[in-house]
Every structure is written in C-alpha cells, then in structure tokens.
Amino acid sequence: MFRIPTILTSDELLDKAFKRASKVSITGKYGIVRKKQKIAKAKLTSSSQTIDSTLKKYIKAFPTIDNLHPFYKALIDILLDTDKLRMSLASLEWCRSKCLQIARNGSKNISRAKEAEEIESIRNSVYGRISSVVKDIEEQLDFLNKARQEMKRMPGVNPDQPTIVVSGYPNVGKSQLVEAMSSGKPRIASYPFTTQRVSIGHFEKRFQTYQVIDTPGLLDRELEDRNAIERQAINALEHLADVVVFMLDPSETCGYEIEKQENLLKMIEEEFGGIPVIVVENKMDMSTTSSERMKISALEGTGVEELVDHVVEVITSLSPEASGPQVSR
Ligand SMILES: Nc1nc2c(ncn2[C@@H]2O[C@H](COP(=O)(O)OP(=O)(O)OP(=O)(O)O)[C@@H](O)[C@H]2O)c(=O)[nH]1
Numbered sequence: 203m204f205r206i207p208t209i210l211t212s213d214e215l216l217d218k219a220f221k222r223a224s225k226v227s228i229t230g231k232y233g234i235v236r237k238k239q240k241i242a243k244a245k246l247t248s249s250s251q252t253i254d255s256t257l258k259k260y261i262k263a264f265p266t267i268d269n270l271h272p273f274y275k276a277l278i279d280i281l282l283d284t285d286k287l288r289m290s291l292a293s294l295e296w297c298r299s300k301c302l303q304i305a306r307n308g309s310k311n312i313s314r315a316k317e318a319e320e321i322e323s324i325r326n327s328v329y330g331r332i333s334s335v336v337k338d339i340e341e342q343l344d345f346l347n348k349a350r351q352e353m354k355r356m357p358g359v360n361p362d363q364p365t366i367v368v369s370g371y372p373n374v375g376k377s378q379l380v381e382a383m384s385s386g387k388p389r390i391a392s393y394p395f396t397t398q399r400v401s402i403g404h405f406e407k408r409f410q411t412y413q414v415i416d417t418p419g420l421l422d423r424e425l426e427d428r429n430a431i432e433r434q435a436i437n438a439l440e441h442l443a444d445v446v447v448f449m450l451d452p453s454e455t456c457g458y459e460i461e462k463q464e465n466l467l468k469m470i471e472e473e474f475g476g477i478p479v480i481v482v483e484n485k486m487d488m489s490t491t492s493s494e495r496m497k498i499s500a501l502e503g504t505g506v507e508e509l510v511d512h513v514v515e516v517i518t519s520l521s522p523e524a525s526g527p528q529v530s531r
Pocket residue numbers: 371372373374375376377378379416419422484485486487488498499500501502
C-alpha cells in the first residue's frame with residue numbers, strides 16, 4: 203500500500219556517503235596545502251549531503267501519521283507502535299542536521315589549518331564524528347525498515363470512497379458476493395494477522411464509486427476466542443465501513459448451523475456498534491426461509507441488484523454527500 207524505499211542500515215549509509223566522497227575531485231591549480239584544504243572540504247560537504255538527502259528522502263516517504271485515515275492509523279498502531287515510528291523519524295531529522303553541522307564546522311577548521319597533516323587529521327576526526335552520529339540511529343533505521351515492510355503489505359483501500367464491509371461465517375459466500383456486486387474483477391489483498399486474504403471490489407452508482415470489501419477469516423471465529431491483536435485488527439475495519447452486509451447461509455452448506463451464524467451476527471452488531479448492519483440470506487438457489495430478510499444468490503446473481511440499491515440507499519441516507527455529485531438537468 204505505502205511505497206517507501208528500502209532503508210539502509212547505518213553501515214550501508216556511511217559506506218554510501220564515504221564512497222561518494224572519495225570520488226570527489228577538484229579542478230584548478232593550487233598550492234599543496236590549499237589543494238588539500240579544497241579536497242578535504244569537498245569530501246566533508248559531499249558525505250554530509252549524501253546523508254542529509256538520503257535521510258530526508260526517508261522522512262518524506264513515510265506518511266504523516268496525523269493525516270492518515272483512522273483505518274490506517276489503527277493498523278499502524280497495532281502493527282508498529284505509532285509513537286516509536288514518530289520518534290524514529292524525528293531521530294533521522296536530528297541525525298541529518300547534526301551531520302551537516304559537523305561537516306560545516308569541520309570545513310571551517312580546515313580553512314584555518316596550515317599544514318597538510320593537520321587537514322588530514324581534522325578530516326578524519328570529522329568522519330569519525332559523522333560515523334558516530336549515524337551509528338546512533340542504527341536501531342531507528344532498523345525499525346523503520348521493518349515498518350516499511352509492514353506498511354507495504356497493508357491492504358490498499360480508498361478510505362474516501364463509501365465502503366461496504368461484507369462479513370459472516372466462512373464459506374457463506376462473502377467473496378462471491380463481492381464479486382457479484384463489483385463491476386470488475388475484485389482485487390485480492392493480504393490482511394494483517396491472518397493467512398487469509400480480503401477481496402476488494404468496486405461498483406458505481408449515480409457517478410459515485412463504492413468500495414466493497416470482505417472480511418478476513420478473523421471475523422469467522424467467535425469473538426471471545428480471538429486475542430487482543432486480532433480484535434484490534436477487526437476493529438480497524440470498522441473505521442472503513444459505512445455499512446456492514448452480514449451474510450447468512452440458511453442452507454448450512456457452509457458447514458455451520460444457522461444458530462451459530464445468528465450468534466455471530468449478534469456479536470458483530472455489538473462490535474460494529476453504530477454502523478448499520480444489513481442482513482442477507484445467501485444461496486437462495488439451494489434453500490430459502492420464510493424470514494423477512496433479503497434473499498440472494500451470490501452465485502447466480504439473483505437479488506444482488508436489489509441489495510446494491512438497498513445498500514446505496516442506506517449509505518445515502520447516512521450522509522447526503524455520499525450520493526455523489528448532484529446533476530442538474
Ligand atoms: N449454491 C450456491 N453456492 C454459493 C453461493 N454463493 C457462494 N457459493 C459457494 O459457496 C462456496 C464459498 O463461497 P465463498 O464466496 O468463497 O465464501 P466466503 O464466505 O468468501 O468464504 P471464506 O473466504 O472462506 O470465509 C463456494 O463454493 C461458492 O461457489 C450461492 O449463492 N449459491
């Protein structure tokens with residue numbers, strides 16, 4: 203989801219900076235000492251600027267957490283520890299400005315040096331100080347590299363689009379429904395803390411694009427059995443959902459009795475408190491009930507259009523802006 207470049211380790215960053223500096227050359231005719239001064243200063247500038255620009259690039263690549271949608275904020279918080287992320291980025295900022303400052307001071311001292319050896323020794327000591335400052339952020343760089351990997355794996359969703367989250371027991375037909383509701387082929391994405399994947403599809407109604415996401419295996423196990431982290435991951439989905447479509451399979455071909463499914467429904471209604479839950483009975487091509495609930499066959503497409511219309515109606519009644527741009531005729 204988030205595109206962040208690979209983060210170098212402290213050693214790799216220093217290697218890059220000093221290697222680049224070693225290639226620095228100067229043109230023009232100077233006396234021996236003057237020339238040594240020029241080269242040494244150019245090397246300090248080059249190495250500190252490499253560190254500065256590399257770290258700046260990292261800082262810029264990470265999203266500003268405060269500006270993120272609550273869904274991503276919640277996931278980052280569970281996966282990574284938001285404070286640690288903030289502090290690590292701040293230490294990169296400290297390191298890059300410290301390196302520039304050390305190099306600037308070193309250059310001044312070099313300008314005042316009278317002998318070639320003195321110049322060499324100042325340059326070496328500046329390199330030493332830069333190394334130690336970069337080594338100081340070793341742990342933070344490692345952490346940010348791990349953070350980068352986690353963030354790359356986060357499911358890419360568009361939190362600005364009105365979103366329908368489909369939930370229910372395994373095998374009731376959730377993925378089938380996402381496919382049936384979507385105009386194109388749904389995208390499959392991984393979801394933290396589960397080996398299962400989520401389908402993400404889209405459809406358009408009255409110039410507004412809606413997003414449909416099914417829930418990972420997490421929601422399938424009864425809520426009490428879940429550990430705290432899994433629970434938080436599910437709650438993250440709550441930040442996305444404008445509406446939850448809860449799917450029942452009265453045919454029980456999913457392998458779970460309807461009473462168990464009804465129990466899960468009750469728990470979901472509590473868990474997603476405040477978000478409208480639309481209950482549908484699926485697999486009506488196999489068996490139906492006498493209930494008042496909407497009945498569909500996600501497989502054959504029966505009733506899916508009516509469900510889409512109902513979902514759009516509910517979302518529109520929640521927030522008039524979600525109904526899309528008004529067209530005047
Ligand atoms: N007869 C019939 N079969 C259906 C219907 N909807 C889904 N199925 C079948 O039920 C099985 C499970 O469907 P999925 O869409 O994978 O179910 P799911 O809820 O996403 O399952 P998990 O991802 O494992 O939680 C598949 O074999 C589908 O073909 C339906 O309306 N009628």
